[in-house]
Structure formats: structure tokens, C-alpha cells
Amino acid sequence: MDLRTTLDLAAGLDAATVVLVEGDSDRRALAALARRRGSRLDGVAVVPMGGITNVSHFLELLGPRGLGRRVVGLYDAAEEAYVRRGLARAGFGADLSRAAMARLGFHACCADLEDELIRSLGTPVVEQVVAAAGDLRSFRLFQRQPAQQARPVPAQLHRFIGTRSGRKSQYAGLLADALDPARVPAPLDRLLAHL
Numbered sequence: 718m719d720l721r722t723t724l725d726l727a728a729g730l731d732a733a734t735v736v737l738v739e740g741d742s743d744r745r746a747l748a749a750l751a752r753r754r755g756s757r758l759d760g761v762a763v764v765p766m767g768g769i770t771n772v773s774h775f776l777e778l779l780g781p782r783g784l785g786r787r788v789v790g791l792y793d794a795a796e797e798a799y800v801r802r803g804l805a806r807a808g809f810g811a812d813l814s815r816a817a818m819a820r821l822g823f824h825a826c827c828a829d830l831e832d833e834l835i836r837s838l839g840t841p842v843v844e845q846v847v848a849a850a851g852d853l854r855s856f857r858l859f860q861r862q863p864a865q866q867a868r869p870v871p872a873q874l875h876r877f878i879g880t881r882s883g884r885k886s887q888y889a890g891l892l893a894d895a896l897d898p899a900r901v902p903a904p905l906d907r908l909l910a911h912l
Contacts, residue, residue, distance in 0.1 A: 732762035734912060735779050737772060737790035740765045742889035743830050747791070749893035750905055751912070761912055769796040776807035783807070789822030789911050791904060793829045822911040824904040831875050831885065833902035834892040840870050846895050847874070850887070 738744050744763045751758050766775050769792060779786045792800045797815065800823055805811045809821055818825075826833045835843050847856050859865060859877050868876075878888045893905075901909075 732786065733760040734762070734787040734789065735775075736761060736763045736908070736912070737775050737779075737788060738763060738765050739769050739792065740767070740886075742885040743791055745886050746830055746834065746889040746893040747905065747908070749890045750896070750901060751909060753894070753896075753898065754909065756909070756912070758912065769793070769799045772799050773803035773806050776803045776809070780807035780809060787822075789908060791824055791826065791830070791908055794825040794827055797825060819907065822908070824908045826902070826904050828875075830889065830902075830905075831878055831892075833904060834889070834896070835871050835874055837900045837902045838892060838895055840874065842895055843871075843874050843892065846888070846891050847877075850891060852877075 736747065738747065744765050747763055748758070764775065766772060772790075772792070776788060777783055779788050790800070797818075800818065801813055804813055804818065804821070804823070810817065813821070815825060827836075838846070844853070844856070847853050856874070856877050859880070860870075860873055865873050865876070877884075879885050
């Protein structure tokens, strides 16, 4: 566990509610959306786990068999099995369906958070965000790469956002800030409703 994850976990030890997310980009998007809705997330710690494979550890530590905190989370649908196993091991219930996991406060993104944000905003708005961040020229050069030319623009944007260290976290906040409040991706909307 790296220092940042350890510090985030320490914050979660004192919070009444802990939101488990995979990484810093998820935390930034969630914080931006909460802020836009006028919430300061008082009593809530958003804890990036450093990857979904760590979910069991965090659930066991913070959940009903551990510190007894209220724990909710956000995850990628392709990694649902990790969350399901972690919830079972931590005492939340066995063989939980996706709907049962959602009732507990664990919500699945179709592909991942960035995909949800790109689809909710639409390509033109995401390109405006990229331009405002000063990256439009870099994105246009990226689009010319042979591996990118046949891909649809939303897929190119998704890949571009993840190409440089720190860019994914930067854009998570920027994209969340650009969202129309009526078009917040369902998993994020449902998660915020649990808080």
C-alpha cells in the first residue's frame, strides 16, 4: 500500500461513511459532483483503494466484521466478481446480485468512470473540455496515430485521457464539472444518493 492510499485509509477510519473507489480519478469526479450539488461530504471519506483487487482488504477492515463503518462504493462492471467476493468475505451477504449490491450502495460503471462521463457529456462537450485544458492539439495528434484512426472518437477520447500520468485524475474532475446536473451518470447519481 502506498503512502497516499494509507493516508486515505486513515481518513476513512474516522468517517461514519466510507466510499470505496478504485483510484484518484474516481475520487476527484465524486468530489466534483458532490460539490456541484452543494454537498461537502461531511462525515464521508472517499478512499481510493489502489485498484479493485484491494477491495476485500478494505471491506474486511472497514465493514461489519471490522470497524463497522457504513461502506459504499463504485466499481467497473467487468470487475464485479472482485466486489461480490469481497462483500461476501466481509459479511455483507453471499451470492449478491448486481441489484442487491446496488441496494447496499455498491454501483457499477458500464466500462469505467471515464466511459460513463464521456457518454453522459457527449463527444463535442468532451472535446471542449480538452480544448479548455490546453490539450486539443495533443488530442488531434493522438487521433492521427495509426492505432487510433479507425476507432470512434469517444474511444479515442477515453484512451487519450488515460495516456499520461495524472491526466486521468485531472480530467475526471474537469469532466464532472462540465456535466449538466440532469445528466449525471447513473452509477454516480445513485452513489451520491446513498450519501
